[in-house]
């Protein structure tokens with residue numbers, strides 16, 4: 330016999346050995362399937378004969394399929410056995426407990442006692458559940474009361490009860506976190522969050538609209554006059570504008586005498602009590618301007634696009650009649666845009682109770698080196714933990730709405746505006762490893778200029794109102810309780826994706842052609 334023939338014959342013998350085992354053993358084999366599979370694998374690991382025998386290759390393929398099938402059968406068998414064993418175990422456990430109870434003659438009384446015990450544990454539960462936590466007793470109790478079966482009762486009693494606590498260091502923040510987790514039969518589950526697409530439904534017809542416009546723009550001025558007429562004559566709605574805009578309207582025509590405005594800036598503080606809807610005519614800057622006018626609650630904002638980028642302005646000005654008709658009728662999908670509230674704490678006044686008024690930002694607060702040519706040095710803390718020391722041009726603390734503005738330019742991620750969080754994005758850090766962070770919405774951040782800083786730092790708020798921060802001064806920043814509700818053209822997600830596609834040309838690339846190399 331030639332070498333090749335000997336090799337083929339020996340391989341065939343091995344195949345026969347495997348085949349015999351398979352034949353003899355079937356599924357209830359004395360040689361378990363994984364042994365057969367092992368043998369097949371060993372056989373397949375043999376070096377191939379020099380001249381490739383095609384039949385042998387085909388046969389080895391077939392063997393591979395057989396091995397796979399055997400593995401599946403054995404896995405299936407094992408899991409069925411495990412399931413059967415579990416049911417048997419449960420049945421025996423239950424039976425044993427029933428027998429014990431019967432023996433003691435406590436079947437009926439026992440149930441009563443258990444229910445009494447439960448009631449006393451419920452009382453304890455009520456005591457132990459603070460207003461900032463949920464205790465698992467509460468859920469287990471419901472389960473036990475509703476369920477009449479002793480089996481479930483016993484299972485529930487075996488689980489160690491626990492409670493969740495939150496808001497320990499803030500207290501006031503505790504309430505809204507009930508959204509994040511819920512209990513179901515004593516297990517922690519992710520709850521349906523309040524940040525799903527939100528819809529606003531008018532309960533009575535909107536009466537008063539505030540129109541805010543970008544200054545020094547003729548198209549804006551023309552559209553504003555036309556819109557005011559339409560709102561008053563057709564929709565019978567009262568209109569409020571800024572003093573500058575009222576003067577412009579009156580210069581055009583005395584017809585606009587009915588338009589309301591304010592004389593004293595203090596009146597702006599009360600605007601939210603009478604305005605049903607804010608309309609902005611301009612770009613993103615006008616939306617930021619509108620938000621900055623409201624230090625507390627903000628009425629829904631309908632942003633019409635008359636700017637260059639218009640990331641937050643989904644409504645087309647040419648279609649204002651249709652859009653406003655739909656919005657005044659409702660319901661409207663809205664995006665709740667979170668804001669940051671920022672306090673500047675001066676070293677010189679750190680022991681005084683009165684600090685400067687908080688500043689609310691819709692995009693971001695930036696702490697940078699301003700005119701100084703020195704590296705900015707900023708110590709950052711998150712709640713009570715040290716975060717890092719920024720050495721570079723500065724730091725951006727941004728909302729998720731602002732994630733597509735300055736923070737994006739500094740390398741921060743783009744985040745859906747409905748995600749509650751604070752972006753922590755360095756500006757030109759002089760370090761190879763300073764990646765941007767996104768922190769949860771409940772934290773308080775403190776950015777402090779250390780005493781060894783060579784220069785001052787400057788804080789600016791939505792790109793405006795620069796404030797100098799000297800050594801020892803700090804900026805405290807957290808999510809504000811008053812978000813800015815902006816009307817959506819479609820919904821929050823659709824509007825966001827449309828903005829990043831159209832405004833930023835996100836991930837625009839020529840599509841690859843289908844010809845050329847392929848896997849198959």
Ligand SMILES: NC(=O)c1ccc[n+]([C@@H]2O[C@H](COP(=O)([O-])OP(=O)(O)OC[C@H]3O[C@@H](n4cnc5c(N)ncnc54)[C@H](O)[C@@H]3O)[C@@H](O)[C@H]2O)c1
Nearest residue numbers: 612613614638639640692693730731733734735738791792
């Ligand atoms: N390097 C930068 O990218 C840089 C520098 C300074 C300020 N800004 C941004 O400008 C904002 C102020 O805007 P402005 O209109 O008053 O000033 P601006 O007139 O200087 O416009 C800045 C640009 O940022 C765009 N923009 C603003 N907010 C945005 C957002 N949330 N998403 C996407 N783009 C947005 C505007 O459409 C505009 O094109 C600041 O809050 C800051 O985010 C960016």
Ligand SMILES: Nc1ncnc2c1ncn2[C@@H]1O[C@H](COP(=O)(O)OP(=O)(O)OP(=O)(O)O)[C@@H](O)[C@H]1O
Nearest residue numbers: 541542543544611612613614615618636637638639
């Ligand atoms: N009612 C207003 N009063 C004073 N300033 C305003 C008002 N509305 C907008 N601004 C300011 O005018 C500037 C330009 O406005 P806006 O960003 O809306 O227009 P744009 O720059 O043409 O548009 P885009 O931001 O889309 O590029 C911004 O700095 C903004 O703060």
